[in-house]
Amino acid sequence: MRVDLRRLPSPDDLLILLTVARLGRFNAVAETLGTTHTTISRRILALDKQLGGRTLERSPHGWELTQLGASAVTAAETIEETLGSLSGLIRQDQHALSGLVRISTSDGFGSEFVTPALVRLQRQHPLLNVEMLSATRKVSQNRSGVDLEIVVGRTDVSNAQTIFLSNYYLRLYASPAYAGEFGLPETLDGVGQHCFVSYVESALQVAELGHRWSAQLPMPKSSFQATSVFAQVEAVRRGAGIGLLPNFMVAGTPEFVPVLPDDFQRQLPIWAVARPESLRSAPVQAVIASLKEEVRSRQELLAG
Amino acid sequence: MRVDLRRLPSPDDLLILLTVARLGRFNAVAETLGTTHTTISRRILALDKQLGGRTLERSPHGWELTQLGASAVTAAETIEETLGSLSGLIRQDQHALSGLVRISTSDGFGSEFVTPALVRLQRQHPLLNVEMLSATRKVSQNRSGVDLEIVVGRTDVSNAQTIFLSNYYLRLYASPAYAGEFGLPETLDGVGQHCFVSYVESALQVAELGHRWSAQLPMPKSSFQATSVFAQVEAVRRGAGIGLLPNFMVAGTPEFVPVLPDDFQRQLPIWAVARPESLRSAPVQAVIASLKEEVRSRQELLAG
DNA sequence: GCTCGTATGTGCATCAATGCACATACCGTC
DNA sequence: GACGGTATGTGCATTGATGCACATACGAGC
Numbered sequence: 001m002r003v004d005l006r007r008l009p010s011p012d013d014l015l016i017l018l019t020v021a022r023l024g025r026f027n028a029v030a031e032t033l034g035t036t037h038t039t040i041s042r043r044i045l046a047l048d049k050q051l052g053g054r055t056l057e058r059s060p061h062g063w064e065l066t067q068l069g070a071s072a073v074t075a076a077e078t079i080e081e082t083l084g085s086l087s088g089l090i091r092q093d094q095h096a097l098s099g100l101v102r103i104s105t106s107d108g109f110g111s112e113f114v115t116p117a118l119v120r121l122q123r124q125h126p127l128l129n130v131e132m133l134s135a136t137r138k139v140s141q142n143r144s145g146v147d148l149e150i151v152v153g154r155t156d157v158s159n160a161q162t163i164f165l166s167n168y169y170l171r172l173y174a175s176p177a178y179a180g181e182f183g184l185p186e187t188l189d190g191v192g193q194h195c196f197v198s199y200v201e202s203a204l205q206v207a208e209l210g211h212r213w214s215a216q217l218p219m220p221k222s223s224f225q226a227t228s229v230f231a232q233v234e235a236v237r238r239g240a241g242i243g244l245l246p247n248f249m250v251a252g253t254p255e256f257v258p259v260l261p262d263d264f265q266r267q268l269p270i271w272a273v274a275r276p277e278s279l280r281s282a283p284v285q286a287v288i289a290s291l292k293e294e295v296r297s298r299q300e301l302l303a304g
Numbered sequence: 305m306r307v308d309l310r311r312l313p314s315p316d317d318l319l320i321l322l323t324v325a326r327l328g329r330f331n332a333v334a335e336t337l338g339t340t341h342t343t344i345s346r347r348i349l350a351l352d353k354q355l356g357g358r359t360l361e362r363s364p365h366g367w368e369l370t371q372l373g374a375s376a377v378t379a380a381e382t383i384e385e386t387l388g389s390l391s392g393l394i395r396q397d398q399h400a401l402s403g404l405v406r407i408s409t410s411d412g413f414g415s416e417f418v419t420p421a422l423v424r425l426q427r428q429h430p431l432l433n434v435e436m437l438s439a440t441r442k443v444s445q446n447r448s449g450v451d452l453e454i455v456v457g458r459t460d461v462s463n464a465q466t467i468f469l470s471n472y473y474l475r476l477y478a479s480p481a482y483a484g485e486f487g488l489p490e491t492l493d494g495v496g497q498h499c500f501v502s503y504v505e506s507a508l509q510v511a512e513l514g515h516r517w518s519a520q521l522p523m524p525k526s527s528f529q530a531t532s533v534f535a536q537v538e539a540v541r542r543g544a545g546i547g548l549l550p551n552f553m554v555a556g557t558p559e560f561v562p563v564l565p566d567d568f569q570r571q572l573p574i575w576a577v578a579r580p581e582s583l584r585s586a587p588v589q590a591v592i593a594s595l596k597e598e599v600r601s602r603q604e605l606l607a608g
Numbered sequence: 609g610c611t612c613g614t615a616t617g618t619g620c621a622t623c624a625a626t627g628c629a630c631a632t633a634c635c636g637t638c
Numbered sequence: 639g640a641c642g643g644t645a646t647g648t649g650c651a652t653t654g655a656t657g658c659a660c661a662t663a664c665g666a667g668c
Contacts, residue, residue, distance in 0.1 A: 005323065005337060008387040011315035019309065027645065033309060039626055041646065051394055062645090068394070075390040079383050083312040086379040090355055090372070282357070331615065343656055345616065364665095366615090 009072070011079050013047040016040060017055055017069065018076035024062030047072070101283050102131040105150035108229040108246050109168070109270060114150055117294035121286055128283055147284050149273045150291075163272040163288060166295040168302045169247040170266040172259035178239040184259055185242075191259075192218035195241030197232050198225055217244070217264070248301050270295075313376070315383050317351040320344060321359055321373065322380035328366025351376070405587050406435040409454035412533040412550050413472070413574055418454055421598035425590055432587055451588050453577045454595075456513065465583055467576040467592060470599040472606045473551040474513070474570040476563035482543040488563055489546075495563075496522035499545030501536050502529055513548075513572075521548075521568070552605050574599075 019029045026037040026044075033040075048054055055069030065073060105114045110132060118130045150165070172191070174184060185191050224232075224240040229249070236243035237255050244266075250256040272288055279285065295302060323333045330341040330348075337344075352358050359373030369377060409418045414436060422434045454469070476495070478488060489495050503513055528536075528544040533553070540547035541559050548570075554560040576592055583589065599606060 005319055005384070008384075008391055011319075011383060011387060014387075014390075015309055015315075025645070036627055037646065038628085038648085042625085053394075071390060071393055075386045078386040079315055080309070080312075082379045082382045082386075083315060083318075086318075086375060087312055089375055090357075329615070340657060341616065342618085342658085346655080 009047060009050040011076075013043050013050070014072055014076035015080060016043045017047055018073050018080060020044065020056065020063055021065055021069070021073045024064075026063075101128065101147050101281075101287050103148045103150065103287065105132060106152055106229070108249055109150060109152070111230075112248055113294050113298070114291065117290040118287065120294075121290040125283075125286070128286075130287075147274065147281070148287060151271050151273055152268050163274075163292075165270045165272055165291055166299070166302050167267050167269050170244050170268060171247050171251075171261060172242050172264055173236055173245050173250050173256040174242045174259050175237055175239045175255060176257055178236075178241065179257055181239070184257075188260060188263055189218055191242060195224065197235045197241045197243035199229075199232070251301070313351060313354040315380075317347050317354070318376055318380035319384060320347045321351055322377050322384060324348065324360065324367055325369055325373070325377045330367075405432065405451050405585075405591050407452045407454065407591065409436060410456055410533070412553055413454060413456070415534075416552055417598050417602070418595065421594040422591065424598075425594040429587075429590070432590075434591075451578065451585070452591060455575050455577055456572050465578060467578075467596075469574045469576055469595055470603070470606050471571050471573050474548050474572060475551050475555075475565060476546055476568055477540055477549050477554050477560040478546045478563050479541055479543045479559060480561055482540075482545065483561055485543070488561075492564060492567055493522055495546060499528065501539045501545045501547035503533075503536070555605070 016029065016033070019032060020026065020040065023029050023032065026040040029040050030037045044056060048056075051068055051072060053068045054066050055072055056063040057066055058064075103114065103118070114132065118132065121128065121130075182194065185194060224235045224243075229246065232243050233245055233249055235241070236245060236250075242259050245256075247265075272291060274284060274288075279288075320333065320337070323336060324330065324344065327333050327336065330344040333344050334341045348360060352360075355372055355376060357372045358370050359376055360367040361370055362368075407418065407422070418436060422436065425432065425434075486498065489498060528539045528547075533550065536547050537549055537553055539545070540549060540554075546563050549560075551569075576595060578588060578592075583592075
């Protein structure tokens with residue numbers, strides 16, 4: 001039934017009348033609703049005008065409903081019940097996270113940051129299912145099948161929202177054994193005389209991750225190329241050469257020594273990217289919040 | 305179910321969302337609700353905050369509901385329906401007067417004023433049933449069975465409301481034939497030499513209507529007594545004697561001549577009396593309004 | 609690509625609702 | 639009857655909601 005909403009009695013005023021009917025005194029109602037008796041008095045007066053009659057009459061023990069008031073209170077009870085059910089629904093949605101969230105992420109950052117963040121969230125919400133798709137890829141244009149993408153580098157997308165998570169650094173590293181056997185270069189040009197460990201350039205989707213990204217790094221004498229950052233880290237650890245690696249994966253361990261740390265580093269941003277409709281999902285929002293918390297609390301590792 | 309009303313989403317905002325869901329554009333909603341798109345935009349924003357998520361998303365053909373928005377609209381529809389029913393109830397009460405109104409009234413005033421007032425009202429509201437109980441009686445203390453009493457004289461009641469209708473006058477009258485045959489007295493003392501037409505004193509409930517009410521009128525030589533004022537009027541008309549009659553029943557007609565009009569008249573108020581709960585009834589109120597209109601428009605007759 | 613019309617959002621002025629201080633009324637106690 | 643406590647109503651200042659003017663964005667048509 002469609003009615004002219006401008007002509008209806010105020011539902012807020014009806015709810016106030018309901019509280020007056022329950023408590024019997026304006027002061028009690030004001031206290032309960034966190035307002036003043038004067039406001040209550042005025043709202044009842046306004047309601048009486050809207051309804052065209054008196055809703056309350058004085059009695060020795062406070063206010064009592066007129067016949068008109070009783071009809072109004074019946075309507076108010078229905079409204080209260082309806083609003084209460086709606087609130088209950090929302091509160092349920094917010095607290096009991098469930099369903100499936102699919103996340104695409106690079107394997108380095110994914111295993112180091114995304115995995116612990118998701119594990120922590122799933123411990124809080126056992127009904128939440130998580131799928132983590134590891135791929136070092138450029139941000140996709142449509143993200144079908146994926147709720148959230150964790151991407152590196154620039155993000156030129158027009159129909160999605162990007163949420164900055166953190167910066168991290170690619171730096172040159174070698175193993176102590178390699179350094180001891182072959183020495184380390186004194187300048188960046190000297191890097192060309194060494195074996196280089198890197199991504200497979202022809203298969204690389206994020207150019208910033210490759211050694212060709214800037215003219216600073218010369219063509220290597222020989223190279224060890226792998227599509228997995230874990231393989232690269234392992235290759236460097238085993239003395240295959242100098243590698244351009246994410247700092248957060250090797251920094252501070254004695255198995256890796258920095259190469260020309262004052263001369264070269266590359267800063268890369270990491271983003272979470274999602275469609276607007278995905279961002280309205282409480283689980284997705286919870287994942288984002290958990291990721292933010294993870295990078296926030298481990299900022300030293302990312303900056304190191 | 306009792307809920308904390310301070311924490312509930314605003315029902316007014318929910319009704320706005322309902323209108324947006326129906327019309328798809330803020331401008332259309334603003335026009336329908338007699339406000340501006342900026343206000344609509346702000347109210348939706350406020351609602352989204354209350355509900356903890358977005359209720360609407362953009363689509364090529366306007367706004368579309370989110371899942372949360374759909375739940376909110378379902379609640380809004382219930383509220384709209386509830387308010388519409390309440391409004392319908394009130395409108396019905398106000399415009400289509402129906403039911404039964406029982407009125408107790410004196411037979412002189414009743415037939416001259418109350419009857420035309422009620423007839424006029426019933427013409428406007430054919431479903432309104434009226435019972436007119438004629439009795440020249442003192443205002444009763446409980447009025448059971450009667451919605452409204454029309455009473456003469458003083459009204460000392462503690463649990464009812466009295467509404468002043470008008471004053472009228474008792475004056476002395478005789479017929480021209482009587483005057484021609486017996487002459488008219490020159491002073492009030494001379495009235496005692498005449499036959500007197502009056503109420504039955506022993507059965508009279510309203511003392512002010514009787515000739516004994518003040519010392520101004522002497523005991524008559526003989527008397528014609530009747531419980532009906534109509535009988536008294538007829539008796540005077542037929543020459544039974546001098547009568548103390550309501551002015552509005554005889555003034556201005558050639559069948560009655562005033563007796564000592566400058567020496568004697570008695571002013572009496574007429575009231576409508578009702579319990580507070582009767583006064584909340586739209587039909588009773590309508591009767592009172594009609595009575596007031598009747599005496600107002602015929603004030604010359606009452607004062608004459 | 610430019611222009612126009614329509615839809616939505618921002619900032620400031622205006623208006624309506626509310627809070628606060630006080631007044632009045634009523635009831636119970638001494 | 640006087641006093642104190644409680645309940646409700648009035649007038650003015652303050653706060654929050656809304657209107658108005660303008661800005662921005664988008665889509666359709668030329």
